[in-house]
Amino acid sequence: MDLVDLITEKRFLGQEFLTWLWYKSEERGGTIYLDRSATDIELILEKHILLESGEGESYEKMICQGLQTELQEARTGLAMGKKIEQARIMMIRDDHEYRFTLKGSLLTFSSIRLPKTMAGSEEGDDVDAVAGMLLDRIGLYEIMLRTVDELFRMFLKKRIGSDWPAELASLTRWIKKGEA
Numbered sequence: 762m763d764l765v766d767l768i769t770e771k772r773f774l775g776q777e778f779l780t781w782l783w784y785k786s787e788e789r790g791g792t793i794y795l796d797r798s799a800t801d802i803e804l805i806l807e808k809h810i811l812l813e814s815g816e817g818e819s820y821e822k823m824i825c826q827g828l829q830t831e832l833q834e835a836r837t838g839l840a841m842g843k844k845i846e847q848a849r850i851m852m853i854r855d856d857h858e859y860r861f862t863l864k865g866s867l868l869t870f871s872s873i874r875l876p877k878t879m880a881g882s883e884e885g886d887d888v889d890a891v892a893g894m895l896l897d898r899i900g901l902y903e904i905m906l907r908t909v910d911e912l913f914r915m916f917l918k919k920r921i922g923s924d925w926p927a928e929l930a931s932l933t934r935w936i937k938k939g940e941a
Contacts, residue, residue, distance in 0.1 A: 772865070772866040772867075773844070774917075774920075775864070775865035775866050775867065775868045776844040776845055776846060776865040776866070777844075777916075777920070778865065778868070778912075778913055778916045779845040779846075779847075779848050779863065779865045780839065780844070780845050780932070781916050781919075781920075781932065782804065782806070782848070782850070782912065782916075783806045783845070783848070784931075784932050784935050784936075785804070786804040786805055786806060787935070788935075791803050791804065791805055792804075793912070795908070795911050795912070795915070796911075796915060797911055797914075798908075798911060800854070800855075802852060802853060802854045802908060803851075803852065803853040803854075804850065804851070804852050804853075804912075805850070805851045805852075806832070806848050806849065806850055807849050807850070807851050808826055808849050809824070809825070809826050809847075809848070809849040809862070810824075810825045810826075810832060810835045810845055810847070810848050810849070811823070811824050811825075811845070811846045811847035811848070812824075812825065812835060812838040812839070812843040812844065812845055812846065813843060813844055813846045814838075814841075814842060814843040814844065821843075822846075823838055823843060825838065836936060839936045840936050840937060844865070845865055846864065846865050846866060847862060847863070847864045847865065848862065848863055848865075849861075849862050849872070850862070850863055852905070852908065852909075854904065854908055855904075857876035857901065857904070858876050859873075859874070859875060859876060859901075859905045860872070860873070860874040861873045861874070861905065863909070868909075868913070870906075870909075873902070873905070875898060875901045875902060875905070876901060878894075878897050878898075878901070
């Protein structure tokens with residue numbers, strides 16, 4: 762099996778991960794507990810969700826936009842069997858707000874907005890100030906990536922664990938609850 766076939770065959774995992782993230786973000790009012798870090802984060806799917814279904818000539822895309830409370834169309838799409846392919850996410854960790862778009866098939870990031878920091882307010886061409894600002898941004902980017910990695914690890918642990926049927930039943934009830 763070549764790499765393209767493997768990616769195509771396993772893309773459902775990223776799509777299920779995005780659906781699980783949305784479910785988990787609403788389960789505790791936007792808060793998700795990270796097992797390894799022993800901390801809570803806030804996570805909200807906001808304004809933009811891309812759903813898809815089918816393959817080949819029957820392939821369809823549906824873009825749902827609006828505030829979180831207005832994503833009824835996306836919930837209805839999930840109930841109809843569509844999969845989340847892309848979602849705009851706001852994440853708050855340690856009082857830092859991150860915004861990014863996560864694509865399900867390859868778990869790639871785009872449109873990343875890192876938190877503003879004090880290092881970003883320094884002006885001038887001082888080499889140390891520029892280096893400090895760059896290191897600060899790299900650190901924030903790494904925190905964002907590690908947090909999403911931890912969320913994905915939690916999802917995979919649940920997905921391959923014996924309690925997946927119960928989690929799937931809860932997720933299915935959550936989707937049906939959102940139907941029009």
